[in-house]
Amino acid sequence: MIISDSVLDALLKARPQARPQMYFKSSMTALSHAMEDQVLAGDDHPLVIASFQRERFYRQEAHRYLRIAERTDQVYVLAAPETDFANQSEHYETIAFKPTDGLSKEWHLVVLGKQYASCLICKERELPDLRTDTPELHVDQARRFEGIWTFDRSVVCKSAELLLHRIAYYRPELAAKINPVLERIETEPQSGINQVDPAPFAERLVTYLQAGQYKLAKAYRAIAEKERKERLVNSITAAVRRSLDPNEILKIAAQELGQVLGAGRCLIYRCKAADTIATLEHEFLNAVCAAPIPSLAGRPWTLQGNPLFEQVVQEQEPVYIQDTQADDRLSVIKDGELTIQALAQDWRIHSWLMVPVLHQNQLLGMVELHFCDPTPHELDRHELEMIEAIATQIGVALIQAEAFENLEDLNQQLEALDRTRSNLIAITGHELRTPLSTIQVCLESLASEPDMSPDLRQVMLNSALTDGERMRKLIQDFLTLSRLESGRIEWKVEPLPLWECVDLALSSLQARRSANPIPQIITQLSTELPLVQVDGEWLVEVLSKLLDNACKFTDAKGRITIQAQRLGTDKLEVTVSDTGRGIEANRLETVFDRFYQEEGALRRTTGGTGLGLAICRQIITNWGGQIWAESGGKDCGSQFHFTVPIVPLEEKQSMSTRRKRNT
Missing domain, CATH: 3.30.870 (Endonuclease; Chain A)
Incomplete structure (x- = not known):
């Protein structure tokens, strides 16, 4: 009961x-x-x-x-x-x-x-x-x-x-x-x-x-700590809302965090787990310390070999050393370098805290607090929680800033696509409609004028054939660029002498421009040049387009020069220079854009689709090389450089052995 x-x-x-x-x-x-x-x-x-x-x-x-x-x-x-x-x-x-x-x-x-x-x-x-x-x-x-x-x-x-x-x-x-x-x-x-x-x-x-x-009193202290934490988090959040510039956000976070916690030095920097060195751009120094604290701003900060950084990367948790001079982890000597303990002594770091800035388990940066008073600093649990909260906010800010940068890149790409679309419409309207109109007029004349003289009939046929070839070339360039950008090309890479590809490109140029005078072309190729490891057909295509481009903008009395030199141990640099019209400094990179025309798509004195240099860049980039233009400006000529890989030493030796065996 x-x-x-x-x-x-x-x-x-x-x-x-x-x-x-x-x-x-x-x-x-x-x-x-x-x-x-x-x-x-x-x-x-x-x-x-x-x-x-x-x-x-x-x-x-x-x-x-x-x-x-x-x-x-x-x-x-x-x-x-x-x-x-x-x-x-x-x-x-x-x-x-x-x-x-x-x-x-x-x-x-x-x-x-x-x-x-x-x-x-x-x-x-x-x-x-x-x-x-x-x-x-x-x-x-x-x-x-x-x-x-x-x-x-x-x-x-x-x-x-x-x-x-x-x-x-x-x-x-x-x-x-x-x-x-x-x-x-x-x-x-x-x-x-x-x-x-x-x-x-x-x-x-x-x-x-x-x-x-x-x-x-303890409860009041807890409330004060909470208020301080919330104020600091709010200040960082406000900074994120005011600006998407990561440098400004990190600068404000370092100042606020260092002041609130009374640290001698507060560092916030961006880094990744595999980095060996970080550049310290954002630093707070406590001005009320008994002795001036040396600044680390702008200095390279060694991460490789730092046991604290390695522990943070491994555990993805904050690491705190209350007394740097008494901790055995900091006294290990690696490869005869100065110990981290000696480094801490030089920079007056008596207590050292490292808190990772993480996003989805990926290290984005680091928050470091250096307490420089002679007595070791007792780190309170609330302080650590506050710093971790700030690190989380910083991680969000960095991700937002990165997303904003990516968004800007996407906007620029969209703008470039829009320009490409406009140029494509212009090119299509001009380069296709004009030759089609000529072909149509010529064919109508031939069909409606049976009594036309043989000479005039031949002129009509030649005009139709020329514009037909112009249309074929335009369509061919469209298809070539499309195949290159989509990765549908099957490369037939083999060791080749450069002079052989240059000769083929010159022969093709002379055949195409036999009816018109071309500038003097000078070939300056050393017989000691190594073999190049490329697809010969496509290298001839690059040389042909560069020579076509040089002839297009160079007077018949001008000069075109082809040179080559070894670049390091694995590349060859080829240069096609001319004495022609030249390129303005702000257009040296733009000339490689698709459909770029110096005088505009509808107002120009030279022919072409504006796809030639874009095709060259796609080919060279697929081989792991680079292509770029140089010019002294208007009427100062231009130089187009590109790099191609050379035959490795091992393959040379193997080729030499095969020749000896065949002999």
């Missing part, structure tokens, strides 16, 4: 003159300890009854009741069991009641001796669910109780009587021990002077008051 009656309600019914008051848990604890201290300080053998609601509350005070049991054999402890609490009679009597019993809502302590008596009879009030974001403000401290704390002997005796009857109900085997106590309570006087020493109560209350003040 479960007893749901309240001891407090029964006491108030029996002693209506008693007036209940409200108590917080901290006050209840202080009063209980004061009453227990009174027992421990005296030489009496009082009756002590304590009801703890739950076993976990009892466990916190079990050691005290072992000491109290040494003073008296009349000690009774009640609690609802949660683990191993049970009815026992070892050091003192323990009484286990059901968690649904009325005692589980109450907290009682009764001390009844010959010279003094006191009791604390309280019932917990139900409160709504308490939640708090500050971990120091424990919910347990907000619990409230309604009850009676008194030295009135009659009230104490009645409380003892009610609890002893409850104990006898739960443990009837204790009747022989309880009944004499009940008889003594009923027969002894219920009034008289209660000789209670107030000192333990005053001391205990002062102690708990001080402890409460300490907890309150």
Whole structure:
């Protein structure tokens, strides 16, 4: 059977003159300890009854009741069991009641001796669910109780009587021990002077008051730390919203973080896990330090061989060294270089914190805090949490900045595509419509004028054929560029002499321009040049287009020169220069764009589709080479350079061996 009656309600019914008051848990604890201290300080053998609601509350005070049991054999402890609490009679009597019993809502302590008596009879009030974001403000401290704390002997005796009857109900085997106590309570006087020493109560209350003040101050500090963290995070967030420039964001973050934490030096830099060196661009130096702190701004910061950086990369967690001169990890010498410990001493780093800036487990940068005071810095948990929060914000900012840069690149590509579309329309409209019109006129004339003279008929046919070839060349260039950009070319790479490809390109040029005078072409190729490792057909295509381009913009009295020289151990640089019209400095890169025309698509004195140089770049790039233009400006001629790979030394030796065998 479960007893749901309240001891407090029964006491108030029996002693209506008693007036209940409200108590917080901290006050209840202080009063209980004061009453227990009174027992421990005296030489009496009082009756002590304590009801703890739950076993976990009892466990916190079990050691005290072992000491109290040494003073008296009349000690009774009640609690609802949660683990191993049970009815026992070892050091003192323990009484286990059901968690649904009325005692589980109450907290009682009764001390009844010959010279003094006191009791604390309280019932917990139900409160709504308490939640708090500050971990120091424990919910347990907000619990409230309604009850009676008194030295009135009659009230104490009645409380003892009610609890002893409850104990006898739960443990009837204790009747022989309880009944004499009940008889003594009923027969002894219920009034008289209660000789209670107030000192333990005053001391205990002062102690708990001080402890409460300490907890309150600690809570205020936690709130201040939280406010500081939120302010710093907000400042970084505001910087992100104001600008998508990563340099400005990192600069603000370094200043704010260094000032708030009082570090001697704060560094924030971008780096990746595989980097060996980082450039320190953003630094905060504390100006209020006793001695000036040397600046690291603009210096290369070694990452390879730094055990802190390596640990951060491996664990992706912050690493903190409280005393750099006492940490063995920093004293390891690698390849005879200066130890990190010596480096820290040179730059006055006494305590060192490294926090990674991560995004999806990828290292984007690093936040470093150097504490330069002579005494090691005690890093607080709140400080570390704040720095990690800032590092997260910095990571978001860097990703946003990178996304914005990519967006700008995409916009530029879209603009380039739009220009390409416009040029394509212009080219199509001009380069296709004009020759088609000529062909149509010529064919109509031939069809409608049967009496046309043979000479005029031949002129008409030649015009139609010329414009037909012009259209064929335009379509061929379209298809060639499309195949190159889509990667559908099957390269037939083989060792070839450069002069052979140059001769083929010159022969093709002379055949195409036999009817028109061309500039003087000078070939300056050394016989010692190594073989090139290319597709010969496509190299002839590149040379032909570069020579065509040079002839197009060079007067017949000008000069075109073909040169080549070895570039390093694996490349050959070929140069096609002319004395023609030249290129302005701001167009040296643009000339390689698709459909680029110096005079515009519809207003130019030279023919062509504007695809030739774009095709050359695609071919050379597919071989791992580069192509670029140089010019002194207008009417100063131009030089087109490109690089091609040469035959590796091993393959040369293999070719030489094969020749000897064949011989």
